[in-house]
Amino acid sequence: MAGATGVGAVRLSCIYEGGSMRQLDKENEVEAVKSAVRDLFRAENGPGGDDNEEFVTHPDNTPQSVRDVAERILANDYLPITRGRGQVDLDRNETILKVVNGSSSFRRHVGRATIQVDLFLDDQLAIARSVLPTTDFSVSPPAEASYRNTHVFLKRNSNWNCIAWHVTRIQ
Numbered sequence: 001m002a003g004a005t006g007v008g009a010v011r012l013s014c015i016y017e018g019g020s021m022r023q024l025d026k027e028n029e030v031e032a033v034k035s036a037v038r039d040l041f042r043a044e045n046g047p048g049g050d051d052n053e054e055f056v057t058h059p060d061n062t063p064q065s066v067r068d069v070a071e072r073i074l075a076n077d078y079l080p081i082t083r084g085r086g087q088v089d090l091d092r093n094e095t096i097l098k099v100v101n102g103s104s105s106f107r108r109h110v111g112r113a114t115i116q117v118d119l120f121l122d123d124q125l126a127i128a129r130s131v132l133p134t135t136d137f138s139v140s141p142p143a144e145a146s147y148r149n150t151h152v153f154l155k156r157n158s159n160w161n162c163i164a165w166h167v168t169r170i171q
Contacts (some may be wrong), residue, residue, distance in 0.1 A: 129150050
């Protein structure tokens with residue numbers, strides 16, 4: 001590559017230095033996992049809202065649409081969630097029911113969430129760690145809090161499925 005100039009030289013040097021298509025694939029996988037985490041947080045906000053950043057996309061913001069999102073993301077062999085107050089759901093079905101029937105007074109601020117994803121095992125396993133700001137409108141004045149969420153995803157048939165989820169309230 002000595003003496004190469006121009007746009008092609010930059011691209012080729014990037015490939016020779018290890019910044020190949022694999023890096024682009026990895027970035028796409030990370031974004032796919034982040035998207036799944038955001039979709040799950042939106043679903044947890046339940047049906048009824050019209051803010052596309054905080055809720056399942058309107059107008060498909062119905063209990064069935066919220067259920068569909070949760071069922072698409074949570075693997076059939078999903079391990080029950082451990083929630084921020086220490087409660088453990090019985091199984092996947094209970095988690096889905098709680099997502100669908102979530103309180104409209106507890107808002108997850110999906111647009112303000114920070115999500116970090118690390119890929120393992122040839123990009124077939126992902127661990128997503130996030131900080132999710134929330135507001136509880138059931139109390140006066142409304143109470144703000146943040147929660148650390150850890151999701152474990154497996155890639156199956158080109159889809160990322162959550163197999164485990166843990167939530168801790170950040171003090």
